[in-house]
Structures are given as structure tokens and as C-alpha cells.
Amino acid sequence: MTFFNEAKFLIKENIRDYGMYIALFVILLTFSILTDGLFMSSRNISNLLDSAGYIAVLAVGMTLVIVIRHIDLSVGFAAGFLGAIAAIFLTQMGVSVYITIPVILVFGIFAGLFNGFLIAQIGIPAFVATLAAMLIFRGALLRVTERTGTIIVNDEKFNALGNGFIPSIAEVNGLHLLTLIIGLAGILLYIYSEFSNRRNKKKYQFDVVSKGIFAMKLVLVSAVIAYITWILAGYNGFSWTVVIMLAVVVIYHFLTTKTVLGRHIYAVGSNPEAAHLSGINVKKITYIVFGSMGMLAALSGILFTSRLQSATTTAGTLFELDAIAAAYVGGVSSAGGVGKVTGAIIGAIVMASLTSGMNLMGVGISYQYIIRGGVLAAAVIFDVMTRRKRG
Amino acid sequence: MSGYILEMKGISKEFTGVKALSDVNFKVEKGEIHCLIGENGAGKSTLMKVLSGVYPHGAYQGDIIYEGKAQEFNTINDSVGAGIVIIHQELALFPDLTVYENIFAGNEVKRGSFVDWNETIVQAKKLLQKVKLKVNPETLVKDLSVGKQQLVEIAKALSKDVKLLILDEPTAALNEDDSENLLNLLKDLKQQGITCIMISHKLKEVISIADKATVLRDGKTICTLDAAEEPISESVIIKNMVGREIEDIYPKRLNKKIGDDLLQLFNWNAYDVELGRYVAKNVNFHIKKGEIVGIAGLMGSGRTELALSIFGNPKNYKLSGELLWNGKEKKLPHTRDAIKAGIAYVTEDRKGNGLFLLQDIKNNVTVANLKGISSNGIINDNEEIKVAGEYRKSINIKASSLEQNVGNLSGGNQQKVSIGKWLFVGPRLLILDEPTRGIDVGAKFEIYTIMNKLISEGLSIIMISSELGEVLGMSDRIYVMGEGEIKGELAIEEASQEKIMHLATQ
Numbered sequence: 066m067t068f069f070n071e072a073k074f075l076i077k078e079n080i081r082d083y084g085m086y087i088a089l090f091v092i093l094l095t096f097s098i099l100t101d102g103l104f105m106s107s108r109n110i111s112n113l114l115d116s117a118g119y120i121a122v123l124a125v126g127m128t129l130v131i132v133i134r135h136i137d138l139s140v141g142f143a144a145g146f147l148g149a150i151a152a153i154f155l156t157q158m159g160v161s162v163y164i165t166i167p168v169i170l171v172f173g174i175f176a177g178l179f180n181g182f183l184i185a186q187i188g189i190p191a192f193v194a195t196l197a198a199m200l201i202f203r204g205a206l207l208r209v210t211e212r213t214g215t216i217i218v219n220d221e222k223f224n225a226l227g228n229g230f231i232p233s234i235a236e237v238n239g240l241h242l243l244t245l246i247i248g249l250a251g252i253l254l255y256i257y258s259e260f261s262n263r264r265n266k267k268k269y270q271f272d273v274v275s276k277g278i279f280a281m282k283l284v285l286v287s288a289v290i291a292y293i294t295w296i297l298a299g300y301n302g303f304s305w306t307v308v309i310m311l312a313v314v315v316i317y318h319f320l321t322t323k324t325v326l327g328r329h330i331y332a333v334g335s336n337p338e339a340a341h342l343s344g345i346n347v348k349k350i351t352y353i354v355f356g357s358m359g360m361l362a363a364l365s366g367i368l369f370t371s372r373l374q375s376a377t378t379t380a381g382t383l384f385e386l387d388a389i390a391a392a393y394v395g396g397v398s399s400a401g402g403v404g405k406v407t408g409a410i411i412g413a414i415v416m417a418s419l420t421s422g423m424n425l426m427g428v429g430i431s432y433q434y435i436i437r438g439g440v441l442a443a444a445v446i447f448d449v450m451t452r453r454k455r456g
Numbered sequence: 457m458s459g460y461i462l463e464m465k466g467i468s469k470e471f472t473g474v475k476a477l478s479d480v481n482f483k484v485e486k487g488e489i490h491c492l493i494g495e496n497g498a499g500k501s502t503l504m505k506v507l508s509g510v511y512p513h514g515a516y517q518g519d520i521i522y523e524g525k526a527q528e529f530n531t532i533n534d535s536v537g538a539g540i541v542i543i544h545q546e547l548a549l550f551p552d553l554t555v556y557e558n559i560f561a562g563n564e565v566k567r568g569s570f571v572d573w574n575e576t577i578v579q580a581k582k583l584l585q586k587v588k589l590k591v592n593p594e595t596l597v598k599d600l601s602v603g604k605q606q607l608v609e610i611a612k613a614l615s616k617d618v619k620l621l622i623l624d625e626p627t628a629a630l631n632e633d634d635s636e637n638l639l640n641l642l643k644d645l646k647q648q649g650i651t652c653i654m655i656s657h658k659l660k661e662v663i664s665i666a667d668k669a670t671v672l673r674d675g676k677t678i679c680t681l682d683a684a685e686e687p688i689s690e691s692v693i694i695k696n697m698v699g700r701e702i703e704d705i706y707p708k709r710l711n712k713k714i715g716d717d718l719l720q721l722f723n724w725n726a727y728d729v730e731l732g733r734y735v736a737k738n739v740n741f742h743i744k745k746g747e748i749v750g751i752a753g754l755m756g757s758g759r760t761e762l763a764l765s766i767f768g769n770p771k772n773y774k775l776s777g778e779l780l781w782n783g784k785e786k787k788l789p790h791t792r793d794a795i796k797a798g799i800a801y802v803t804e805d806r807k808g809n810g811l812f813l814l815q816d817i818k819n820n821v822t823v824a825n826l827k828g829i830s831s832n833g834i835i836n837d838n839e840e841i842k843v844a845g846e847y848r849k850s851i852n853i854k855a856s857s858l859e860q861n862v863g864n865l866s867g868g869n870q871q872k873v874s875i876g877k878w879l880f881v882g883p884r885l886l887i888l889d890e891p892t893r894g895i896d897v898g899a900k901f902e903i904y905t906i907m908n909k910l911i912s913e914g915l916s917i918i919m920i921s922s923e924l925g926e927v928l929g930m931s932d933r934i935y936v937m938g939e940g941e942i943k944g945e946l947a948i949e950e951a952s953q954e955k956i957m958h959l960a961t962q
Contacts, residue, residue: 269838325826325833331815332823338809341770342801343824343877344792402814 068277075278081451085396085411088444092415096422104422107299114297115227117417118306119144119368122313123388124395124409126361129321129354131392132334134401135184135191137355138385139198140362143176145381146206148366152216152376153209155223162223170363176202177359178352185351199385207378216376227372230301231308240295241302248294252287259283306368310410313361317406330354335402390437391416394444415440460521461486461620461651462507467518469502469511476502477516477675484620484668489642489652491662494672495697495896500655503672504622508542509535522620539619543609543626551598556580558597559612583611587641602755603634610641621645622653627661631754632961639665659690671696697897705901706929709908714932715745717783718885718916719766719799724777726765726940735761735773737940743885748907748917750931752924752956758940759920760804763887767801768794795824800878802871804889804920810874813863817855818844820862820873825881847876851906868899875906886910887918892926904930924953936960 076083096104103109123140130137151169154160160168176198183194210216218224235242259282266273273279297303321327332340333350341347365384370376395412397404419440423433464482468475477499484490492500506516509529520527522538529535535542549558556577565576580593589607597605606626613621623642627635639661642652656662662669669688671678678696681688719742726736736758743749751759765773768791779786781797788794794801803810812820821844822829829840844858853872855865862873871891878886888907892900907917907930921927927934934946936959944959 265838269842271838271841323834323837325830325835328819328823328826328835332812332819335812335814336809339803339812340823342767342791342803342809344768344790344795345823346790346792400814402812 068275071275071278072281075274081396081448082405084447084451085394085408085415085444089411089415089418092418092422096418096425100422100425104425105296107296109421109425110293110296111300111304113417113421114310114414115304115306115372116421117413118227118310119365119372120384120387120391120417121310121410121413122361122368123365123384124391124413125313125317125406126358127385127388128392128395128397128404128406128409129317129330130191130358131389131397131399132402132404133330133351133354134334134337134399135351135354136389137180137191137195137358139176139180139195139202140358140365140388141381141384141386142199142202142206143173143359143362143381144366144369144384145376145379146202146209146366147173147176147363148370148380149206149209149216149376151223151367152218152370155218155220156216162220165223166367169367170360173359173361173363173366174356175359176362177355177357180359181352181355184355185348202381206380210376210378214378218370218374218376223367224371224374226305226309227368227370228304228374230304233302239299241298241300244294244298244302247303248290248298251294252290255286255290256283306372309364309368313364314406314410321406326350326353331402387416388413390441393448394441396444396448398448412444459486460484461523463519463521464503464507465519465521467503467506467516467520469506469516475675477506480518480672480675480677482670482677483680484651484653487646487649487651488667489646489654489665491666491669492653492655492672493657493659493662493669493693493697495898498672498697499675500672501624502675504542504624504653504655507535508532508540508622536616539617540622541613541616541618541620542622543606543613543624545625547602547605547609549597549605549608552596554594554596555584555591555600555608556593558608559583559593559615561612563612563616579615580611583614586614587611588637588644601634603630603637606630606634606638607641610645618650620651620653622655624655625657626654627656627658631756632957635661659693662693663688663690669693673697705897705904705925707901707905707908709911712746712932713912713914714747715914717742718745718781719743720778720780720783721766722778722780724762724765724775724779726761726769726773726775728761728771728773735940736765739777739940739942741935741942743916743918745884745916746911746914747932748911748919748930750927750934751918751920751937752922752927752934753937753943753960755922757937757960759937760889761940762937763801763889763918763920766794767791767799767887795881795883798882798884799887800824800881800883800885801887802874802878802889802891804893806870806874811862811870814861816859816861817848817853817865817873818858821847821876821880824877828880828882843880844876847880851876851879852902866895866899868895868902871895871899871903872906875903879910883915885916885918887920889920890922891919892921892923900926924956927956928953 093105123144127137127140147169150172151165154165155162180195180198183189184191231243233241233243237245263273263279321330329345329350332343332345333347337347366381369380391412392404392409393412394415395404395408397408416437419437420433423436460483462484464480467477467480469477480499480503482503494500505511507520509532512530513528527538550561553561559580560576564571565579566572577593584591584593587607587610589604589611591600591604597608600608626638630638642665645652666683666688668680668682670680671693673696681692721739721741724736724739724741725734728735739762753759764771765775766779768788769775770791786797788797807813812823818840822840826835829836829843841858847853848855848858851872853869853876855869862870865873891903911917919927919930928951932948934948934951934956935942936944936946936956938960946955
């Protein structure tokens with residue numbers, strides 16, 4: 066097979082996986098042209114990623130919930146409520162930020178497990194169970210903020226999570242040094258893992274892609290990482306939000322693709338009955354997925370509160386729907402068993418890019434909703450079409 | 457007989473490079489029962505889909521002449537309008553609606569723009585009489601047995617003034633009584649001038665009912681047999697179906713080494729709380745190491761339920777009695793406990809609760825034993841590909857690659873993936889529930905060969921099957937079940953089809 070033919074074949078085979086990346090690329094390019102490059106400026110990209118953070122972590126959890134054929138409507142107000150509790154811990158109770166964050170995450174896990182209990186143990190449809198939880202969290206949020214109204218958070222360490230950046234060590238030509246180092250390390254790690262993967266496959270005498278394609282992939286991905294690093298280094302470097310987002314993706318990507326637990330989650334989503342008969346504990350998986358969703362909702366609440374530097378009475382409104390939209394744009398399927406964590410992040414970034422780009426262009430809010438709705442519909446249509454072609 | 461009601465001439469249909477039908481000729485005379493026979497994948501269903509307009513005119517080559525006129529059906533409604541009704545293997549009824557609502561669904565009896573329910577019930581009663589179904593038309597369809605539901609389907613077809621009735625494996629899910637009822641009904645309908653095309657795998661039925669039988673093989677018409685000229689015989693049909701005489705359908709097993717008891721059940725009961733009755737009652741059963749035990753019986757006789765009650769009881773029956781595993785009492789409260797102990801269950805419904813159709817072959821093979829390819833919960837991808845590749849070779853799974861989705865495989869290969877999945881668990885007792893249902897003769901032989909190989913390696917196999925030939929051909933010992941009870945136990949030397957049927961219908 067010639068280099069070109071092989072590339073064509075690979076793209077055709079994996080169009081479903083690559084589709085989102087292509088869509089994101091097209092969106093970024095379009096906005097760059099329309100805004101004379103302002104969109105791709107360091108400052109804007111940095112802001113864009115920070116504003117995507119709290120939805121992106123929700124979308125990761127939501128993807129897994131949708132993969133096992135459920136839905137979680139409670140995450141928005143769960144995030145709002147837990148964010149408010151965090152604010153209360155920090156301000157009114159004077160708890161240290163290092164204690165507050167883990168405690169809030171554990172609260173989130175319990176909130177998620179409660180949903181899991183209603184769904185797995187009692188057998189209530191997820192839509193109804195989490196709708197009830199959504200109302201409860203909304204009420205709880207109002208209850209705790211009723212007396213004080215908006216709670217202002219003054220803790221600098223806490224607020225850095227949503228607004229701060231990693232320390233720089235030194236500036237090189239106005240570029241953020243630590244960011245550059247991390248970016249370089251990321252590229253080296255990536256190249257190393259690809260090489261060791263390839264060596265392993267060869268050891269087992271499996272087919273690997275040709276050298277040309279392999280080299281091209283390495284160069285392409287490295288270039289993308291380098292470019293993003295360079296852009297961010299030009300402003301304030303990696304923000305804490307980006308670091309947290311990356312950590313969540315890396316951990317969840319590993320969990321879902323490389324572990325027994327991940328396989329079990331996808332098996333349950335693919336065919337619950339068959340999973341049960343294969344000795345998989347379907348209830349346990351449901352608990353775990355909802356528990357993780359609850360923890361990520363807590364994380365989302367922390368990021369949002371920190372970003373606003375305050376807890377408000379309406380925090381979390383419609384987060385759940387943004388997260389669901391991001392998950393669907395990211396390629397999850399409501400029929401269950403299909404959807405990737407990396408897709409969810411890309412989906413969240415696509416949606417944030419649309420908002421940011423249209424804001425820069427001064428597009429009215431009414432059109433913004435319409436266009437975002439259109440993109441969501443287009444993503445699902447693309448998904449259905451590519452699947453039909455395969456089946 | 458008064459000429460042809462249907463002539464299909466030179467029908468060809470291609471699916472992206474694969475010829476499903478090539479130049480098929482199929483003629484049906486008015487008022488006859490014409491059986492369409494062939495292995496799975498021979499093109500029977502495709503031909504019927506062409507006829508009923510599922511594949512619109514233009515999507516295939518050739519002509520359909522129906523009642524003397526060339527027809528161009530574009531949708532199912534066109535063919536139904538012409539009086540052609542097809543009843544699929546999977547019934548298309550609404551379980552939560554009543555019998556009369558089902559009969560007239562999509563074809564409501566109207567007065568003005570409104571449904572006339574009273575008239576509907578009156579007409580439904582008449583139709584039910586025609587199909588000899590004695591039920592209250594206000595019964596919900598889900599409360600009827602499968603056999604009765606089948607009759608409701610036919611009543612529904614009759615409500616549409618059917619002239620040509622097509623039945624796709626109508627007796628596949630029926631027990632002997634219901635099957636016979638149905639066949640008698642078809643004969644009655646024939647008296648009333650309704651022409652019938654029946655697709656069937658059960659050759660005995662074909663012989664008893666067909667005026668003519670057309671055999672398809674590899675998308676081509678092989679021959680049309682006419683009972684009026686010469687009685688249709690099973691051997692002639694099989695010869696034409698497979699293109700060769702089958703002498704050894706069942707491979708001979710070498711070196712039988714049967715050991716001690718592996719599993720014993722004493723006074724074993726399983727009570728289904730939802731149904732409110734015992735699905736297995738007072739069962740005494742045992743299987744030895746290296747033995748194939750057949751469980752025969754009619755559909756719904758409790759065979760699958762008994763198997764599930766052993767296999768970690770996934771349906772949460774209330775169990776009582778004694779289960780000995782290797783001579784020691786053992787409790788298996790979950791499927792995972794059963795798997796751990798060394799029991800594997802290959803389901804009868806591989807698409808419904810056996811396989812992960814959207815996932816690839818390797819994921820399906822390893823899903824029940826991910827421990828075997830992982831350490832500390834982390835999966836070794838390469839090890840997985842290696843394992844799956846080994847099973848692909850050893851049990852001959854035909855696929856373009858291990859990454860092919862299981863949903864795109866043929867029935868026989870899907871079944872092999874199911875078996876591979878359970879072999880990877882390393883079982884000592886393999887329960888095969890209808891191991892060859894819906895797969896063609898060639899793949900059947902392969903599965904029998906695999907079974908014999910496993911036995912020679914010391915496994916024990918419980919084979920649940922509705923095919924008496926298979927039970928007699930493969931088992932060392934046979935239990936016959938009926939109404940959740942063991943009705944009898946037969947050594948293979950003394951067993952015969954008649955004896956089994958006699959016990960099963962006691």
C-alpha cells in the first residue's frame with residue numbers, strides 16, 4: 066500500500082473518531098479568519114479553555130452515564146449546591162482549602178451514589194430519579210444561600226483554581242517557561258509511548274502502520290501539542306483549570322480504555338443482560354458511574370465557584386444540559402456502549418469555542434443559541450449517518 | 457389449481473458486492489401451499505423482502521408478475537394493498553394492546569373519522585373463529601402464549617383480505633401441539649382459497665404440508681419439488697439444500713473417557729416469583745466429567761430455566777434443594793460465582809443476551825474473563841489480541857479481522873464467538889442452550905466437532921436442544937423435561953425420537 070492510499074484508508078475507517086477533531090479544526094479556522102486572528106490569540110484561547118473547564122469535567126462524567134444508557138439531570142444544581150457548600154466552608158466556617166476540596170469531592174460522591182441507589186437498587190428510571198435530585202439540589206442551594214445571598218470567597222488559593230496560572234519560574238522571551246517545559250515533556254512522553262506501543266505490537270507480531278504514517282502521526286500530534294503550549298505560554302501559561310481538565314481526561318481516558326473497570330462499563334452499556342450473564346456486577350457498575358459523576362459535579366462546582374470567586378443562588382443552572390450537549394457533540398450514543406472521554410472534552414471545547422468566537426464577532430445571543438443548537442443537531446446527524454454506513 | 461398467482465422471474469439482488477440473489481425464478485400456483493427451503497443465507501428472506509416491497513422496485517433486477525400483472529411495489533403498503541401479507545419470525549404485535557386492537561392496528565374499522573370499537577370487536581370475533589382461536593378479544597396480547605399470538609397475527613392478515621400469505625418460520629418458536637394446530641389452520645385456509653408461502657427449516661412439516669417446495673441455495677433456485685408428482689422426501693430436500701448427501705451429520709467421538717460426577721442436583725426447585733410458579737420442580741440430575749448430557753423437551757418446558765438456576769441464578773428464582781459440585785455442596789448466588797466455579801452458559805438468544813453486537817470480536821471473547829488478560833485491573837491489549845486470535849484459529853471464526861464488530865458476523869460465526877468467550881473462562885461444565893439454532897448445516901457440523909474436542913479434553917457439556925436429531929446424535933445420556941420436571945432419563949442406546957416425544961408430551 067502506498068503512503069497516500071494507506072492514509073486514505075485509515076481516515077475512511079476511522080472517520081467517526083476523527084470527525085470531531087476535523088469539526089473543531091474547521092471551527093477554529095473559521096473564527097480565526099472571521100476575527101482576523103484575534104480568536105487564536107493567546108489571551109482568548111486561555112480564556113476559552115478556562116470557561117470550558119467546569120462543563121468539560123461534567124461532560125466526561127456524563128459521557129459514562131450515557132454510555133451505560135442512563136442520564137443525570139441533577140449535576141447542574143449538584144455542582145451549584147456543592148460549590149456553595151465549599152464557599153460556606155471557606156468563609157463562614159474557616160476551613161482550610163486543603164480540607165474543603167477533598168471533603169466536597171466526597172460529598173459529591175455520596176450525592177452520586179444516592180442517585181445510583183435509586184436507579185440500580187430501587188429501579189427508578191434515571192431521568193426521573195435525577196430530575197427529583199435536581200429539584201432537591203436546587204432547593205438546597207437556595208436554602209443555603211437564602212440568608213446571605215451571594216457568598217463572596219476571598220481565599221486566594223481557592224480562587225486560583227478558576228483564575229490562576231501555574232508558576233512560571235522564569236520568562237524566556239516573554240514566554241512562560243514552566244509551561245514550555247511541561248509541553249515539551251508532554252511531547253516526549255507521547256513519542257515514547259507511541260514507540261513502546263509499536264515495539265510491543267511488533268513483539269507480538271501484529272500489524273502496525275507503515276513507517277511513513279507512523280512518522281506523520283508523531284509529527285502531527287507533537288505539532289498540535291507544541292502549538293497549544295506555545296499559544297498558552299504567550300499569555301500566562303497553563304491555568305490551573307487547564308491542568309485539572311487535563312488530569313481528569315488523562316485519568317478517565319486511562320480508566321475507560323485500559324482497565325477492566327472500563328471494559329465492564331462499556332459492556333454494561335452495550336448489552337446489560339449479556340453483561341449480567343458474563344458475570345459483571347451491573348449494579349456495582351451503575352453505582353461507580355453515578356458516584357464518579359457526583360464527584361465530577363463537585364469538581365465542576367468548585368471550579369465554577371472559584372472562577373466567579375463567589376457562590377450565587379443560581380449557580381449551576383443548565384449546566385447539565387450543556388454537559389449533555391457536549392457529550393453528544395463528542396460522539397456519545399444514547400443507544401449505549403459507545404462514546405469516548407476524549408470526545409467529551411473535544412465536545413465541550415467545540416461548544417465553548419462557538420460561544421467565544423461568536424462573542425468576539427458580536428453575534429447576538431439569540432443567534433448564538435440557534436447556531437449552537439444547529440451544531441448539536443449536526444453532530445448527532447453525523448453520528449447516525451456514519452453508523453448507518455458501517456452497519 | 458387455476459394458474460399462477462405469482463411468478464417471480466430472473467430476480468437478482470446485490471448488497472455492496474455480495475450477490476444475495478442471482479436470477480431466481482419462483483412460481484406459486486393459486487391455492488397451494490408452497491414451501492421455500494434453504495440454508496441460512498440462501499436468500500429466502502431476501503426474496504420475500506423483494507416480493508413484499510421492503511426492497512423497492514428498482515433496487516433489484518427481474519420481474520414480479522402477480523395475478524397476471526407485472527407489479528412494481530415500492531413499499532410494504534403497496535404489497536399489502538395487493539393482498540400479499542408477510543408474517544415474520546419475530547411477531548410484530550403490540551404486547552400491551554388487546555387482541556382486537558392488534559388485529560385491526562393500522563387497518564381500523566371506522567365510522568366517519570372515528571374508530572368504531574364495537575364493530576371492531578364483532579369483526580375480531582369472526583376472525584378469531586376463522587383461525588380457531590378461543591380467546592376473549594379483549595385479552596392483552598402479552599398474556600397469550602406464543603402459539604396463540606401467532607394465530608392473532610394470522611387473524612390480522614385475514615382482516616386485510618389476504619390472497620397470498622407468507623409465513624417466515626412460523627413454527628420456530630412453537631411446541632409440537634401449537635405447530636400442528638398452525639399447520640392444520642394453513643390447510644383450512646387453503647380450502648378457503650388463500651395461497652400460502654411458508655419458509656421453514658423443519659423438513660417434517662414441509663413434507664406433511666407442502667404441495668410444492670422450492671429449494672434455494674447460495675441465492676439461486678435449485679429445484680422445485682411437486683408432491684403431486686412424487687412424494688417429497690427429507691433426503692431429497694437435504695441433498696438439494698446442501699448440494700451433497702450428508703452421511704455423517706454428527707461427527708464420531710473417539711476415546712470416550714467418562715469420570716466421576718461433576719454436578720449433582722437433588723430435589724432441586726426453582727420458583728419464579730414474577731410468574732408465581734415453579735419453573736423447575738423436584739429435579740434430580742447429574743452429569744459426569746467428560747460426558748455430554750442432552751436435555752430434550754418442548755419450548756417452555758423449563759430447560760433454560762433449570763440451566764439458569766444452576767448458572768448463578770441471574771433471574772433471582774427462589775431456589776431450594778441440594779447442589780453438589782465435585783461431590784461437595786456448593787452455593788452459587790451470582791453468575792460470577794458460577795463462572796468462578798467453572799460453569800459457563802452459552803445462551804440460546806445470542807443477540808439478546810449473549811453478545812455485545814456493537815463491540816468487536818476480541819472484546820466479546822475476553823469480556824467474561826478480563827482477569828485473564830490483565831494485571832492489577834489494567835488490560836494488556838496485546839495479550840488480548842493474542843488470546844482472541846488463538847480462539848479465532850482454534851474454533852475457526854471467519855472474519856476479516858479481530859476488530860470486526862460481532863453484529864456484522866453470520867449466525868454461525870456469532871455462535872462460535874459466544875463459545876470462544878466461554879471457553880476462555882476455562883470452564884469445566886459448559887451449558888449449551890440451543891447451540892445450533894439459526895445456523896447453517898456446515899457451521900453446525902463445526903460446532904459438533906468443537907464439542908467433541910472439548911469432551912476429549914475432559915470438559916462436561918449439558919446440551920439443551922429442541923432438535924431431536926442433534927440430541928440423539930451427540931449425547932451420552934438424555935434427560936427429557938416437561939413442565940419444569942424431569943420426565944425421564946434415557947441412556948443413548950435405548951433412546952429414540954419416539955421415546956423422547958412420548959416423555960416430553962406426557
